[in-house]
Amino acid sequence: MPREDSPGEGRVVLSDADIARVLKRIAHEILEANKGASDLVLLGIPSRGVLLAQRLAAIIAEVEGTAVPTGALDITMYRDDLRKQPTRTPMPTSIPGGTVDARVVVLVDDVLYSGRTVRAALDALGDYGRPRAVRLAVLVDRGHRELPIRADHVGKNLPTSHSEKVRVRLLGHDDHESVTIAGGEP
Amino acid sequence: MSDSTASATATMPRHLLSIADLDADLIRTLLDTATQMQDVQRREVKKIPTLRGRTVINLFFEDSTRTRSSFEIAGKWMSADTINITGKGSSTSKGESLRDTVMTIDAMGVDALVMRHSASGAAHQVAGWVDAHVINAGDGTHEHPTQALLDAYTMEQRIGGLAGKHVVIVGDLTHSRVFRSNVLSLRMLGADVTVVAPVTLMPSGIRAWSEADGFALSNDLDLILTGDRGVDALMMLRVQKERMSGGYFPTAREYTVGYGLTRPRLQRLVADHPKVVICHPGPMNRGLEISADAADAAQSLILDQVAAGVAVRMSVLYHLLAGAEGGAA
Numbered sequence: 001m002p003r004e005d006s007p008g009e010g011r012v013v014l015s016d017a018d019i020a021r022v023l024k025r026i027a028h029e030i031l032e033a034n035k036g037a038s039d040l041v042l043l044g045i046p047s048r049g050v051l052l053a054q055r056l057a058a059i060i061a062e063v064e065g066t067a068v069p070t071g072a073l074d075i076t077m078y079r080d081d082l083r084k085q086p087t088r089t090p091m092p093t094s095i096p097g098g099t100v101d102a103r104v105v106v107l108v109d110d111v112l113y114s115g116r117t118v119r120a121a122l123d124a125l126g127d128y129g130r131p132r133a134v135r136l137a138v139l140v141d142r143g144h145r146e147l148p149i150r151a152d153h154v155g156k157n158l159p160t161s162h163s164e165k166v167r168v169r170l171l172g173h174d175d176h177e178s179v180t181i182a183g184g185e186p
Numbered sequence: 187m188s189d190s191t192a193s194a195t196a197t198m199p200r201h202l203l204s205i206a207d208l209d210a211d212l213i214r215t216l217l218d219t220a221t222q223m224q225d226v227q228r229r230e231v232k233k234i235p236t237l238r239g240r241t242v243i244n245l246f247f248e249d250s251t252r253t254r255s256s257f258e259i260a261g262k263w264m265s266a267d268t269i270n271i272t273g274k275g276s277s278t279s280k281g282e283s284l285r286d287t288v289m290t291i292d293a294m295g296v297d298a299l300v301m302r303h304s305a306s307g308a309a310h311q312v313a314g315w316v317d318a319h320v321i322n323a324g325d326g327t328h329e330h331p332t333q334a335l336l337d338a339y340t341m342e343q344r345i346g347g348l349a350g351k352h353v354v355i356v357g358d359l360t361h362s363r364v365f366r367s368n369v370l371s372l373r374m375l376g377a378d379v380t381v382v383a384p385v386t387l388m389p390s391g392i393r394a395w396s397e398a399d400g401f402a403l404s405n406d407l408d409l410i411l412t413g414d415r416g417v418d419a420l421m422m423l424r425v426q427k428e429r430m431s432g433g434y435f436p437t438a439r440e441y442t443v444g445y446g447l448t449r450p451r452l453q454r455l456v457a458d459h460p461k462v463v464i465c466h467p468g469p470m471n472r473g474l475e476i477s478a479d480a481a482d483a484a485q486s487l488i489l490d491q492v493a494a495g496v497a498v499r500m501s502v503l504y505h506l507l508a509g510a511e512g513g514a515a
Contacts, residue, residue: 074222077236077264077504086197087509089215090222099230127231 010167010182014156019139019170019177022155023052026137027059029153034104037066039132041100043073045109045121046091051172052139053108069096073107078120093124101129106153110168112138115149140179142166160184198505201313201320204329205370213374217339219501220494226263227497236508237266240297245288246323247273247303252468252492253323253333257300260499266297266507284308285315292316297507301325306363319506327361327389333467334367336498338375340491341419344463349376352415356382356407356445357423357475360389360434364467365423373399378415382407384444386434407445411455420455421465422447422476438474447480456485463487 014022034040037060044053050072057070076090107121118136125134137153142160156179160166164184171177198215199207208216226234242261244254254270261268271291273279278287288299298319301309306326313320324330342348353372359365359381372379379401381392388403396403404410411417425441435441442448447455447464455462464476464486472478481488 077234082236082508083510085510087505089218092222093225127229127233
């Protein structure tokens with residue numbers, strides 16, 4: 001049900017129920033593409049990507065009865081726009097088992113936009129080993145790629161303009177769950 | 187992720203000359219970042235691209251093992267080019283002034299000068315002459331800010347947050363830049379601090395300072411170690427023979443008896459406070475201010491301090507060099 005949260009919050013494009021459904025579908029897609037859960041590692045990009053990776057792992061555990069190793073991959077130190085803004089405090093990285101050698105890594109993030117975050121994540125990943133394959137799962141793809149990068153699993157394709165702002169809220173990080181879009185030309 | 191999160195930190199100063207340039211929030215940022223940097227230290231591939239293309243010069247006019255090498259390793263692991271210049275091998279030994287030396291290096295277009303000098307205030311003065319970021323790696327008897335940061339980091343790793351903890355600093359206060367920086371940072375982090383030294387090794391004016399900054403003074407180590415307040419961390423300072431022209435205490439033996447962490451003192455301390463931690467900024471005079479038993483005790487954090495030195499200096503280099511110039515977005 002689309003709803004207006006409060007003035008300035010923008011239009012809701014995914015409700016909490018939508019997010020739950022979308023994650024269920026992505027989890028199934030991941031399993032289908034990988035023909036099961038073997039060798040899978042889910043790595044979320046902080047901060048909300050980590051929550052999404054944990055949620056996907058929980059769904060996979062329910063479906064397959066296997067616990068998929070889940071971790072976090074911080075990309076702060078690998079960004080290509082470090083000089084354009086004040087420094088940020090890096091977030092924890094945790095690689096289950098300490099290496100991604102020969103694993104199938106699924107990177108998980110909330111919003112795919114320019115693709116630069118994913119580029120940085122691929123660089124960071126290379127410092128932890130050589131995965132057999134790397135896939136990308138995102139909750140929202142809002143377009144406007146600046147690099148030749150695409151997602152393997154997308155929750156929702158959301159055509160946007162540059163001036164619009166997409167906000168993802170997830171329990172565990174925010175007080176409710178939604179994806180909203182605000183700003184831009186009416 | 188470009189849409190969400192991204193909370194910018196408070197503005198880091200352009201130079202790190204003194205702990206007084208920071209506040210509790212900035213120290214927190216530096217220590218939190220150091221935690222993540224220590225992950226790099228534990229990785230197989232100890233290299234991140236963050237400072238690619240930057241040049242860091244270590245300009246050391248005084249001897250150093252751990253500070254200089256840890257700044258060098260920190261820079262290299264972050265992909266900066268790091269170069270060491272020592273006073274002895276540089277043109278200052280031919281009579282060039284400090285100003286000409288640093289202006290010469292600065293003219294080559296370096297990004298950071300990590301400087302140690304025997305004159306208090308040297309780093310501060312140099313910061314006014316150069317375009318590079320200046321990091322004080324020890325200036326005379328004034329300050330050694332990255333040492334205080336790594337001390338705080340190491341203690342926190344073992345005993346948790348420092349707020350309300352009792353840290354006792356013992357030794358040559360007059361000549362110790364480590365003590366000066368540590369008192370400032372520990373107070374900012376909310377620790378209770380007691381400093382202990384013989385009267386002859388207490389700098390003039392310390393009473394007024396201790397009242398202003400809220401730390402305690404004592405001349406009696408045993409009284410403090412057995413006191414009701416307890417001890418969470420004990421920091422032994424090095425007796426700086428090279429800065430003393432004699433007369434501060436009658437004999438080394440007498441200093442050890444009064445203020446050294448001897449084996450009997452250690453045994454009693456550990457019996458009273460099993461969770462106490464022992465720090466020493468190094469290099470140690472074993473048998474003078476710290477016994478071998480204490481230096482190698484399970485409570486000793488001395489090697490953890492060295493390991494933390496690299497992570498903390500990576501954090502400092504990152505926050506000073508990696509972001510937008512002038513801290514603006």
